[in-house]
Amino acid sequence: MKIVLTGVDTGLADGEQKAFEQAAISIGRDANDCDVIFPNDRFPMVSRHHAAISRETEGWVLTDQNSSYGTFLNGERITRSRLTVGDVMQFGPNGPSMSVVSFEDRPASIPDSVLTNAAAEIRFPDNPQQHAIAIGQTEITFGRDPQSTVPFPANDRIVSRDHAAIVRVANGFVLEDRGSFNGTFLNDQRITAPTPLTHGDKIRFGTGGPTAEFFAPSQRSSFENSLANERIAHLTQNAAEFQNFTGENKTIVARLGQPVGIAKNNVEPQLLMSVAFGEKHELVIGRAPTSDIRLDGLDISSRHARLKLSGGQVSVEDLGSTNGVYMNGAPTTSSPLSPSDSVQIGQFLIKIDVAGTIGVFDTRARMRIDASHLARSVRSRGGRSQLLDDISLTVQPNEFVGIIGPSGSGKTSLIHTLSGASRPEAGNVSVNGRDLYREYASLKHSIGLVPQDDIIHRELTVYRTLLYVAKLRLSRDVSRAEIDRTINEVLDVTGLLPRRDVRVSDLSGGQRKRVSVAVELITRPSLLFLDEPTSGLDPQTEFSMMELFRQIADSGRTVVITTHAAETVRMFDKIAVLMQGRLVYFGTPDGALKAFGAANVLELFGRLESGDNGSLDAAAERYRQAYLASPDFRQYVAEPQSQAPAAVVSGQRTKRTRLGIFGSIRQWATLSRRYFEVLLRDKLNLAILIAEAPIVAFLTLAAVNPKGPRDFIYFMLSIVAIWFGTSIAAREIVSERPIYKRERMVNLGILPYTASKFTVLGLLVAVQCILLFLPLKVADIVLPGTMPGEFFGVPQFWATLLSAAVGLAIGLLISAIVRSSQMATTLVPLVLIPQILLSGIFGVPNNVSRPLSMAVPAAWSYDTMKRFSTLSTLEPEGATPGDATDGRGLYKQVEEENDAILTKARHDLDEYQSKTETKLRKYDDDRNAGLSPPRPDLDEMPAIPNAKKIPNDLSPYVTFLHPWMNEVLNQLVLMLMFGVLAFTTLLVLRIKDIR
16 A cells, blocks of 8 residues: 655645655655655754654554654654554654655455454554454444443543444445534544444544544455545445445545545534535535535534536535524525635634545534734723733633633723624734634634623523523424433533532532523533633632533633632643733743742732732832843743634624524523513512502402592503513613623524513513403492493503503613623612603693603503593593583583683673662652552572582592693503504614624
């Protein structure tokens, strides 16, 4: 057999390949003994006899020959490792490199099909004490479950309880991952589907996990040297070659050679497979086993996207996926592809070359962060305070990095900037050369962020918390069984499996923080950021939490945390030391102690807090300048930054993927179910909310004057409905702001979120309104006239619901605006008091109160209640012609009737007086004339009628109605107020989102 290599620095022309047929190839600077020679003057990091490539039973093997600076395979230092096509070998840090182009096909005497009935066993080269295990007729399983065929230690959290299995099929063996949390690797390639095995295959259970070797000398095939995931395509192309294989893939595999588009090294994505269209015109990409290109993330839909070939042009089309398709960082539904384009689906990249060959790459476990000249400031009394002052650093893949420093040094600002939660005023952050802020929408599935505040609802159980997170973040077509398996894996990794059905509120502080971590691990991000995750924990819990984070980093993730914990600093691979917003050190923990001349971490913290008893600002600048001149700065910042991946610039800032109508409805339903469950589990608060409505109703009946006008009861109906809505909603958004902000960063839609609040709170307030209205209406039936209303009070109940809805909108707007629950509680009275003062309960609005009342929902609601009562008014304002008062109001009616009575009485008296005086004058005249007239017969004095009085029972009346209002207009205005308030709430959330 022969091996074909190409090298960047071996003297070969660019892209030139060289074949070696000997069984052993020596590499080094010795011109006499080495087959591959690196000049001494150019490559001092290469030893004389640095490494060797040899042909062994299991294939071609790279071995380090005790070199001074080490041998690296795909970025990881090795002593001995099997080679596969596409591997990159590097000799010493920053030394020359070569890559494997291909191997010679095996001798023609070996059949093309997989040899059958071969004895096979699993060996454990890294654990000599472990005996080889023969593979029987069915399967062998691997995991931490004691019932597994190959059980791993219970404390080896990188391995899942049921991690993987080797299954014997008719003509060979396949390796399948059982949905493990950290994945299963075949020859350092993560498998995405059941994959055929061949002799010498190296199996790894999770990144950095234990390994095993498939040993079956007669079990060889024509795909022996192909990438693991390409074997699926090879075999499923010919059903006769591998019977009982479940795949139905018909994809044709491209000729193996240089990886398509992206060089394979420790930072660049891992090449999973190389495929071509062959005779097909489209390739379906998705999670389903029948997909042409199968990807295994649960954030990927079963039929996620497809590649189409038409007229020599390849295009990508989104098939209505949950989490979208991104081309060059921007969401797309359909776009043509060129060799310079990259398509991202979940944490996978897809590229094509000029020949139309498609490369599928896995970015998991290969995420690098480069921060350059970050600066951020805030306003303060003295001007502006610098939170971040020109900070640059590089976090390599799979590193565990701590950010330490005194309080106020900028730790939270830095981790929020690195994670994309906030943007700096200057500088930039890139992830594998991609602008984090511009392309955040396409990178968000690779990022997990655990803020200081809990991002969980304490009323739910641990399982229900993760279930709702999974429903919100994973693909909508993921089955409940897949979700449950993922949740159990995450609980197992975080050590919460025994607490699965315990309410979060009943957990300890450390366990609650583990739940927050579990929330982020649901989507299996490659980058995990944690802000003060051990704050407030006891030393033992703090240590166990740090062990968990160390384990997560070891499982193939990049973990960055802020911490004050001095005792656990040595667990980090690197630490970033901040002081006064400046980076005063970045490197190893031991290097930090040496740089500051501190004997231990506590002494280091003491110096950072005291500033050597001088100005903290001056001390911070002095420390920074010393670090910038140090070798550690060159090693850990300057050199990595100079070697950072070339920036990939997309033409525009990435927009969020639109949820669409069905996606929004699905998210609304999930959020509503979760919120409803949260409210139901808080039984005491729910009981108080339910009980307060009938209590208010009975108190209202007790306080109302049975013979007084009905204003008070309608006023209470109106104002209490608004109060119910406002008070119940005023803290709902602000109280769960950490949860909202984190879910918003992932895929939460503002409209579904707000709609879920209106839905659930609306139902609860509706129940309150029913319990408020019913006692009052029952009282009206028992004691007629208590609360009159037409059509059995149905219109008044509708007005009550409408008033409560407006109150609900007011409350949610308050909650969206304020920064704390305390502020929301303070604002509620300031909103409700004007409702009382300007509603009209104190009389007819006049002067300035009249236009002000038109802006108050209670005025319109109160007027609506009174109008639907059909009662007459006491005042003339709003009196209806044809009613009992003839449109004058009782007071005016009585006044006018009394005026009429008085006028008539005065007229009668005047007439009586005139007649009497006439008679008396005639009598006097007759007597003066000497006559003897009889005494005049005087008429009876007219009776003076009593004035009409205001009746003692005014219950058939209300005081007044607003003359500029009416039943229809009132309802329209209340609906308009609700719409404007709801829209303003959405607008406020959107503005805060942009800021």
